[in-house]
Amino acid sequence: MVIGHAGELHPSVVKAYGLPERACAVELNLDVLIATAPRGGEIAPLSSYPMTKQDVALIVDVDVPAAEVQRALIDGAGELLESIRLFDIYTGAQIGEGKKSLAFALGFRAADRTLTEAEAAVAREAAVAKAAQNCGASQRA
Helix, strand or coil: CCCEEEEECCHHHHHHHCCCCCCEEEEECHHHHHHHCCCCCCCCCCCCCCCEEEEEEEEEECCCCHHHHHHHHHHHHHHHEEEEEEEEEECCCCCCCCEEEEEEEEEECCCCCCCCHHHHHHHHHHHHHHHHHHHCCEECC
């Protein structure tokens, strides 16, 4: 069963339409795709409580992957962490040779109540502690 086709466009087509060099195209048969998609699964209800957002900037060795630091933050923060996003990577004299700063936006939410800033801060500090333990991270001042 073929769901679709994808490939690089011929150079004459790319030129005729003013597309970027080595442009690609895809065609999907959505009827087949929908028919073969898994059914079921539960969708969690949306919370009526607000999210508390806190940022954290961590300094790690330049060879430590950001994904590893993110995984440690997730593991440390616990069930209150709803979202995490890496929004800045910085290297420079202020950080030190062989180091980089990774800044993450953390979103905390409880399913049954409005979180206080103090509760979010406890979860944030637990996340930072786990990143320190797993990745050698230190909090940037």
